Structures are given as C-alpha cells and as structure tokens.
Amino acid sequence: MRPTRQRTPSAPSAPVLPDSQDPLTLEPTLPPPYPHLIPQDPVPQGGASVEGNREAEAAESESNPGGPAGRTRGRVLRDQASRLPDSTVALPLREIGSLDDTGLSRLMYWPFSTSDLYNWKSQNARFSDNPKDLTSLLDSVMFTHQPTWDDCQQLLRILFTTEERERIQVEARKLVPGDDGQPTANPDLINAAFPLTRPRWDYNMAEGRGRLLIYRQTLMAGLQAAARKPTNLAKVYSVLQGKTESPAVYLERLMDAFRQYTPMDPEAPENQAAVVMSFVNQAASDIRRKLQKSEGLEGKQIQDLLQMAQRVYNRDTPEEKQFKATKEMTKVLVAAFPQAGNGQSRKQTKQGSRQGLEKDQCAYCKERGHWIKDCPKKRRPANPTSVLVTQDSD
Structure with missing residues (x-):
C-alpha cells in the first residue's frame, strides 16, 4: 500500500459529512492526518540471495504443486482462498511493525467497508x-x-x-x-x-x-x-412474564425496561428493592405465589429470587405438562358441549345396568324365572269399575 502524504490545510476545515451528501460516497475535503508508513528493516546483503532463492523455490512449488492431489479442484480452491484478502475484518487502526522509541506500536489506518x-x-x-x-x-x-x-x-x-x-x-x-x-x-x-x-x-x-x-x-x-426515554413507570409495569417464558428472559426484559423508561440503574444496589418487587408482582401466577410465600422477601437479592423462580419453572416434567394440558382441554370440551357429555354418560349407565342382568332375570325384582312384565311384585293399576248411569238415578 502506498504511503499517504500529509497535506497542510490552507483554510479552516469544513464540517465532516454534510447533510447534502451521501455518507458512504463522500470524500472529505481533507484526509485525516495519517502518518507515513515505517519502512521495513533492510535485509542484509548477504542474505538477499538466499531469500531470493527461497522465494523462487516457493513460487515454483506453487505453480507446479507435486503429488497426486496437486492439480485437483479442492487443492486449487484452497490455494486460491489462501491468497484472497480477508474482507470480513474491518479494523480502522491495525498494528504494524515493531515498537517505536516511546514503546508504542505503530498503527496503520484501514477504513470501514x-x-x-x-x-x-x-x-x-x-x-x-x-x-x-x-x-x-x-x-x-x-x-x-x-x-x-x-x-x-x-x-x-x-x-x-x-x-x-x-x-x-x-x-x-x-x-x-x-x-x-x-x-x-x-x-x-x-x-x-x-x-x-x-x-x-x-x-x-x-x-x-x-x-x-x-x-x-x-x-x-x-x-x-x-x-433513556422520559420516565414512564407504566411501561415498566406492563412487562409481564409469559406462560412459557423462562424467568431469565423475563428478568432481562424487565431490566431493559428499567434502563429505557426510568433514570435508575437496575443493577445498582440502591435500586434492588424496586426491581425485586416488580419481578415478583409481574411474574407468572405459579411463580408469583411461590415467591410471595418465601420469608424475608424484601431482603433477598434478585439472583436468589431468579433461582427460586427457575426451580418452579422447571418443576414439571414434559410428561406432566402434557397431561395437564390434556386435562385442561377435556374440561374445556365438557364445558362447551354439556348435553353431549350428559347423554353419553346416561347411555353408558343404561348399558351398564343391562349388562348386569341374566337372560331369565327380572329387571324389577332381580329374581330369575320371569321378566319384568310378568313380575308378581310389580304393582298393577286396578281396573276401574264401570257404572251404568240412568236418568232416574239421583
């Protein structure tokens, strides 16, 4: 890379990046005062021929790689990749050369891409x-x-x-x-x-x-x-833990809300009480009940409460969570279709009672040898007596 020359401005420098120009294509009127490159240490004359021979041998070995895999596509691609410049590194100031007399390393400027x-x-x-x-x-x-x-x-x-x-x-x-x-x-x-x-x-x-x-x-x-935005505690109180959200993610969102909508630092010791109360009161229902029952809640650190909330969050196994979800779904279906559930239960009850009778067993007295229509113990309504009414009768 050619060294950049310094230029002394003849007039006061204009503001950098004016609003009327594209910030990416803008060329400043005056470049920054980047110093010249330091020349590398001269190579001894006696070793110049040795180094030249080595470079020639290396160039010849690269142009004519030996071995059965020397001209394969994978070898060629690797050689090309090794010679390509690294465009992913954007370091405006890079260290070059050795330390100077003051003990500082020399820096070379490379602009952002x-x-x-x-x-x-x-x-x-x-x-x-x-x-x-x-x-x-x-x-x-x-x-x-x-x-x-x-x-x-x-x-x-x-x-x-x-x-x-x-x-x-x-x-x-x-x-x-x-x-x-x-x-x-x-x-x-x-x-x-x-x-x-x-x-x-x-x-x-x-x-x-x-x-x-x-x-x-x-x-x-x-x-x-x-x-930091203007103080708005309503934004902080609106951060609620989701049903499936882990306590760590919930705490991170809560801390971000404190930083963004309040002037306080949530990690400062004097602000721990406010963070603790918000963390407890805005947590999920099962975690909130567990934390509120703990003794000495006001004196606990936020990390202690986070560990307690994490234990409650991880208490249920996946099988237990699936069983609870199925149970809740069953309750919802029964509440949505109560008639279908009652009819099915009555049908099952009726079928269960019939399955308990034998072929010659009475359904009324449970005795065998007759059916319910011939059961002697079943009361029959008395036949009404026919009365003949004449005109002469009172």
Whole structure:
C-alpha cells in the first residue's frame, strides 16, 4: 500500500459529512492526518540471495504443486482462498511493525467497508425503537476496532437519524470529564475533548491516542444517556412474564425496561428493592405465589429470587405438562358441549345396568324365572269399575 502524504490545510476545515451528501460516497475535503508508513528493516546483503532463492523455490512449488492431489479442484480452491484478502475484518487502526522509541506500536489506518456499514444498519433495529442493539454494537466496535474521529462520524451518520445523532452529541458533551474526572461545564475543555469538527489528533502519538480514547468513551456515555426515554413507570409495569417464558428472559426484559423508561440503574444496589418487587408482582401466577410465600422477601437479592423462580419453572416434567394440558382441554370440551357429555354418560349407565342382568332375570325384582312384565311384585293399576248411569238415578 502506498504511503499517504500529509497535506497542510490552507483554510479552516469544513464540517465532516454534510447533510447534502451521501455518507458512504463522500470524500472529505481533507484526509485525516495519517502518518507515513515505517519502512521495513533492510535485509542484509548477504542474505538477499538466499531469500531470493527461497522465494523462487516457493513460487515454483506453487505453480507446479507435486503429488497426486496437486492439480485437483479442492487443492486449487484452497490455494486460491489462501491468497484472497480477508474482507470480513474491518479494523480502522491495525498494528504494524515493531515498537517505536516511546514503546508504542505503530498503527496503520484501514477504513470501514461499505458492506460492513450497511450490514450493521440492516441487521439492527432503529435506535429510537430498540437502543440496546446499536448500543451493544458500538460498544464492541469501540473496543475492538479503535475507530478514529472520522470513523465515529461515519458511524453516527449511517446508523442514526439526524435527531438521534444530535441528541447523542448533546448528551455526550454534557458528560465530558474535567480535571477531577467529573463532568465539566468548561466550554474549552468540552470542545477540546469532544470536538464537533475534525481535530488533528495523531493516533501514532501518545497524546493523540489518549484524546481518541476519551472521545470514544464520552461518545458511548452520550449514547447510553440518549437511549433513556422520559420516565414512564407504566411501561415498566406492563412487562409481564409469559406462560412459557423462562424467568431469565423475563428478568432481562424487565431490566431493559428499567434502563429505557426510568433514570435508575437496575443493577445498582440502591435500586434492588424496586426491581425485586416488580419481578415478583409481574411474574407468572405459579411463580408469583411461590415467591410471595418465601420469608424475608424484601431482603433477598434478585439472583436468589431468579433461582427460586427457575426451580418452579422447571418443576414439571414434559410428561406432566402434557397431561395437564390434556386435562385442561377435556374440561374445556365438557364445558362447551354439556348435553353431549350428559347423554353419553346416561347411555353408558343404561348399558351398564343391562349388562348386569341374566337372560331369565327380572329387571324389577332381580329374581330369575320371569321378566319384568310378568313380575308378581310389580304393582298393577286396578281396573276401574264401570257404572251404568240412568236418568232416574239421583
């Protein structure tokens, strides 16, 4: 890669990524102050011929691989894959060469690829809808990729809307640390630590790296502050555990609601009581009854309650759950069709009574030798006496 030359600006630099241009095709008016590459250590003259012979032998062995599998398709594909550049690694700052006189490793700049930026944008929810996704993504990017100031502006332009980006920057400038480590209101310190225009920070110098580190940390603090919405406890109380939802997943949703709709940190010790009460009162019915019966509920930690809820959740085996589901379905069907159930029960009762009689057994007195129509013990209605009524009778 050819070394990039530094250019001294003749006029104040314009703001990076103006709104009227595409953030992915934009070429800044002035490139960042990326220093020249360090030349590699010269190879001794005596060993140059040896190294050249080795390179020639290696090139010849690659062009004419030996062995029966030397020209197979699998061997050729592996050789081609080994020579392809790795396009999946997007590290703006990579270490190269050895340490310098100050003990710092030299860094080379590699910009983000367009495919990575679009993949991050399409695979994560909007910041206003679900700030957790982009917050986790940028937290990882800041740690592993070490982006420069220009890279951070590109991430803000592509992954966030104009309103979201402005809110993040406003919150971040409120959290710029002062000399005592606490947020400062000094405008000079704020502009120096979190500038809105491109600074001239050399990432190969200790001061430049320190400036970039503070900038990235402040940006992440502003991102987390902007993720908090106005306090709305109704949103927190609306988080209810589903019938088949595990307690761990339910607790994670509840903690996210506290972070998003309240100013409190749910992991802070002083806020444990509020998290515990919400976790118990909004849990599933069987888990809620079990937790409410436990002694010393107010003094228990959320992890202790999570273990108790997990035991209740895993108490029923799959066979028991299937049996309970079948039993509940039977109750529903009986309640929906009561006449069909009563008719079937009467029919079964009648068939059961008939199956208990012998061929010559009476169904009335249960004695054998006659049937019910000839049963002497069965009362018969008396025949009414016919009376002749004449006109002379009183």
